[in-house]
Amino acid sequence: MDDITTQFEEALRRHLRSGKPNAINYDMELVQLGLDSMTAVAVLLEMEKTFNIRFPDEMLVEGTFRTAGKLKEAVQMLRERQAA
Amino acid sequence: MTRPLPDRSLGPEWTILELLARGIVNDSERQMVRDLLVAETLNWGELLEQALRHKMVPMLAHHIISNDLRFDVPTSIYLHLESALEWNRFQIQVYRREAVCVAQALAGRGIHFVVTKGIAFESTLYGGLGTRFMNDVDFMIAPRDRELVLSVMTELGFRTFFEYAKDARREEISSRLNPDHLPKLARTIDEPGIKTIQIDVANSLTWAKSPFDVSVEEALADRRDQPVPGMSGVTLPCFRPNYQFLFTVLHLFREAWLQKFVDFGSDVGLMKFGDVIRLIDRDPKELTDGELLRIMETHNVTDPIAWVLRRTDETFHTGTLEVLGLEERGDEQLLASQMQSKGYVNALGTSMRERLQSKSRGSLLQAVPAHSGS
Secondary structure: OOHHHHHHHHHHHOOOOOOOOOOOOOOOEHHHHOOOHHHHHHHHHHHHHHHOOOOOHHHOOHHHHOEHHHHHHHHHHHHHHHHO | OOOOOOOOOOOHHHHHHHHHHHOOOOHHHHHHHHHHHHOOOOOHHHHHHHHHHOOOHHHHHHHHHHOOOHHHOOHHHHHHHHHHHHHHHHHHHHHHHHHHHHHHHHHHOOOOEEEEHHHHHOOOOOOOOOOOOOOOEEEEEOHHHHHHHHHHHHHOOOEEHHHHOOOHHHHHHHHHHOOOEOOOEEEEEEEOOEEEEEEEEEOOOOOOOOOOOOOHHHHHOOEEEEEOOOOOOOEEEEEOHHHHHHHHHHHHHHHHHEHHHHHOOOOOOHHHHHHHHHHHHHOHHHHOOOHHHHHHHHOOOHHHHHHHHHHHHHHHOOOHHHHOOOOOOOOHHHHHOOOEEOOEEEEEOOOHHHHHHOOOHHHHEEEEEHHHOO
């Protein structure tokens, strides 16, 4: 597992309330893993802090964090955009 | 609505606040408060702390002053209470003026809106006595007018509250993800002691993606103009009683039932329940003529309404469920639940009464998976 994935999963696990799954299922809806409106805010803040990124307004919608896979894609895209 | 005197099991300080919150309506209640206030064993520190937590200091002060209890209260405490009441009256005057200013601007652009909560209640449910505490002015608009209202507010000098918040980015993300309100708005004003005026504009009677809702457009269609004390000929539009009741109760439900408000330390207080009781006391006929029940059933909000009223009756010994004909209504599983966040039901091992009194409500939370049936 690369560093980014490790950091991403650690950050995500800190805010999910449905216990601490050993392996994050990237296709499962985060709501099913215990994400609610408040933890969603905390997760996005944590991602911004961990990866030194900022979600633009148009990405502050449910689709961005519907699944762990979607969220990771968004984080990677913002990191690449920032690096460019 | 009659109700028995409360039991004193949670202490004299708490009993005083429960009585004041639900409204003193007869001599036996007045006498009970008097007896408790003049008792030498009364813990003033506890009373003042709980009054502060429940935003009831001005109300406590007004009761003591208007019932001629000045010389039964320690002098230093009396002086503080007196100034707290005067200060609240001054703040309310400023809020009234600001509310009217915003209201005139919105009306001038043809926007349908009402004022809600404190600014709507202080002059009606609380008699314009300066006893209802508020820390912002609340408006309700239709979702379609969000952008237009934001533009009007900007013209009036308001800026998004993010800039004033302790954690600005958290506020900003939260606001974008929960579009049931506009971002909180504030502007600095030139008043001694008041640095900013905050305006909260909601566009939902519940919350974003709530399973319970009542159409805002429908609620706004039939408004009532309410005189503004101290401003001759000036009025503010409010919901008519049925929708005012629905919004007030659903708002209380939101703050009591969603765990995030406990986590934020901003969930329900005695005053919010007091608003509900006073609304029923003020308009019993209009709330029981069948129309309210019809609206509740049409929008499928009987369950959350019954949830709130059950807790109101358990806490304050009122008979709100009976008055509104809802004793047999409501889904028992929801009625029995204490709180919910997506995917989880969190059981508080205590009653609403104990929850209200608790000074560390977060510690009462016990996360229990929803499928456990808790």
